[in-house]
């Protein structure tokens with residue numbers, strides 16, 4: 001089954017769930033992620049897709065998690081149309097399992113800041129930050145939404161990494177009670193969440209987003225809204241990568257020209273773009289002309 005995100009509502013509560021196994025595997029392959037990095041990046045990308053689902057078409061969201069742990073920096077961009085891209089600064093982090101016998105994503109992330117940027121078509125994007133709580137990503141995003149955007153939510157994210165370093169199951173959910181949700185519903189929901197199985201267990205059993213929502217919302221009558229196909233997709237192009245070269249200092253640029261060519265790699269997807277000596281010389285002239 002391909003990756004999808006399903007939206008549903010019930011009296012005053014919206015619930016989104018996503019299965020992201022294929023796109024997380026695409027990211028693992030592109031960035032050669034070891035398990036801790038695969039879990040951290042997969043959770044962040046899934047969180048970005050769930051948060052992007054609240055945006056309007058053509059808007060976009062970027063989540064950046066910058067901690068003092070060995071992973072250093074995780075970034076994911078997502079759009080409500082269902083595309084996501086992302087990277088982790090150090091994909092080859094190896095850490096022992098944590099006290100619960102799980103991948104130590106929190107240890108890989110460390111302490112630092114969660115920054116979320118929303119591109120809404122206004123001239124200035126909207127940016128907010130909050131402290132990293134545990135580094136386990138779902139908790140950090142839940143805290144961000146509460147502290148920075150005053151939106152109470154419950155987010156669950158998971159990536160089950162197999163012994164061959166591929167994702168066996170990946171996905172997540174986001175629950176947001178709206179201001180008119182009544183107390184009784186919230187209490188019942190909290191009860192459901194206390195007994196909830198890990199979302200990766202459900203996905204590994206073959207459950208899709210709709211079945212995940214039904215399990216989370218046991219006892220509620222859900223109205224299912226939309227289903228969106230998800231995928232890993234980067235918006236990079238050779239033109240966009242020219243900016244990287246334009247921002248190099250003059251000596252570095254001259255040494256590339258001396259080498260006779262340059263290969264620039266997109267950090268989000270790993271795509272490689274080649275620049276010839278003539279193209280490099282042209283870019284140097286451009287850079288000189290704006291200085």
Ligand SMILES: [Zn+2]
Pocket residue numbers: 234235236237266267268269270271
């Ligand atoms: Zn790219």
